[in-house]
Amino acid sequence: MVQRHFRLGFAGFGNVGRALARLLLERRDELAHRRGLTFSVTLLASARRGARVEPAGIDLEVALRDGWSSPGRLQDVLGSAPLDLLFEATPLEPRTGEPALSHMRAALERGVSVVSANKGPIALAAGELFGIARKTRAGFRFESSVADCMPVFNLVEAAVPVGRLLRFRGVLNSTSNHVLQAIGRGQPADAAVAEMQRLGLAEADPAHDLDGWDQAVKIVILANVLMGRDLKPADVERTPLAAVDAAWLRREARAGRTVRLVGEVSADGPARVRPVSLGPGEFLASLRGVSLGLTIDTELAGPINVSSVEPHVEQTAYGMLADLVAIRDGRPMVPTPLLGED
Template sequence: MNIAFIGFGGVGQALAKLLVEEKKKLEKLYSLQPVVVSVCDKKKGSVYHPEGLNIEKVLQVVNDTGNVENYPNTPGLIKGWDSMKTIKNSNADMIVEVTYTDVKTGQPAIDHCRTAFKQKKSVVTTNKGPVAIAYKELSDLAKKNDVFFGFEGTVMSGTPALRMPTVTLAGNDISEIKGILNGTTNFILTEMEQGHSYEDSLLKAQKLGYAEADPTSDVQGYDARYKAVILANYIMGGEIVTEDVTCMGITDLNEKMVQEALRKKKKWKLLARIKKENGNVIASVKPELLDENDPLASVTGATNAIMYDCDLAGPIFLSGAGAGLVETGYSLLIDIINYQWQYK
């Protein structure tokens, strides 16, 4: 399997390290022998070799110099290709699309996916934008060209929130999905339960790296809304867009409200809900009061969790990390392994 990285930030490098560290296990258990032929990043430059790159050397060069084009020159090595030229002209079978993407437009990842599929190349990605905005178009295009489209990491990172209901719970009718899909807001609410103000809790989340300098996407519920759209369309068979999802964040909650809920044996959680109603799929993201014995109420800190209401299996609860470089890199590895099973 020849792999081209489009984007080589923290997540791309995390996957590259896993391919190095888990090489023997991947070959022994899954007959997986990935060859990285290209690394292309808007800021770090681009290198391509049809016979493969030494990925350990690539990681070292990026760590030492910040520019992948400082990779040692060898016969056949090509430097300077942009993302589109890499996708079109490289001999990659698999495109790992991990660029920084505008979630509102889904670009440039949507165009990267379109181009790859038209070139009959598979794609794995952790970008929410393409799946939230253009899932039907891209999945149809992938099927038309008989290639793989993997995006496990778009909802709960390495926790298999997408593969579990579609594979392990196959045969169930899932009537509702509800979940804590944003670790930053759950961390903030947990801190507020311990007596801290919203402002102090947000500041701590930023210091620990859970929240961005601009936390708007998290605290206003936008991040969870995109994930709700993915769940609605991929798991529930809906055809909704982000504007269809009622969305409210946690900025109107304060310490007094959180403490009052605790006295009533309840907890505030920012919940995404996706359900079937009168033949339609509807979704919402908003703070909700849960009884303290609700499984989702027990989820603390930056952890994510999700509940599937199944007609045969009953309620199924899944909890795990919803972020982190290793976890997100692992989600790409999950998809690559499943590609191997499906296409090889």
């Protein structure tokens, strides 16, 4: 097998970035021997520690253990850092997508492939980013942007080659799912959020999870990338958890029903994120704890259900690793109507 070497950069080195770094170290030999993929890390950047560039390669084990301190800023070094692929894992900003959107533009414009877990830029500017990537022949993948490593884009790419996608309906946010279950049991919402933060599954500021923004961004990505729609997160009708009546949740639970914050979008209808009461036989009602699930209604294959059981940050990191392997294997981009017909 022909070996291909990647010079990798990290934009963001929080929970996801660190988990990805550990995974790369653990699987270095397997990647080389089974996939023909070798790598060095030439850029590490975080808001707190600055941007460190080392053309000869950075020792990831030392960086994980000791960190680093650099006066450099990512936006100042992206244009010149020796890179083949950038991992984007900075925090979500759902209204502008910045600064991640600028990071991704800068990388793609110089032919550097991008693997992103950051959903904001993809929801706001997927068409533009795909266009740049095609022009510069860069890879652009983002499996972890919607549901950790749940294989949504890879599934559609491999299993739905013919026929239209009609609707997406899913539970795509672990924190809101967990909080709704806790409230239904009579527990305070803030305690449920604190538990998710302790597990590394919720941000220090969980507002995007609790007000529906996170899930709105995700269904916009699905609609735009896989259906060719032109939605923005602000177009999504959202009902935040603060508007949910705890007494109603408890009544539904006593009646044997399950309430989930469900995101839904069809090929031509409105996009919504709202609490939905589900019967015991429904797929989304079967999701427990922080599990995620999505129903994909298709024209020819019928409904397809896919789930991720109790995902943690390691699964998000794995989705990014899988995208790196896909790019190495010659699958640089998810097929999308946004690029039109070749």
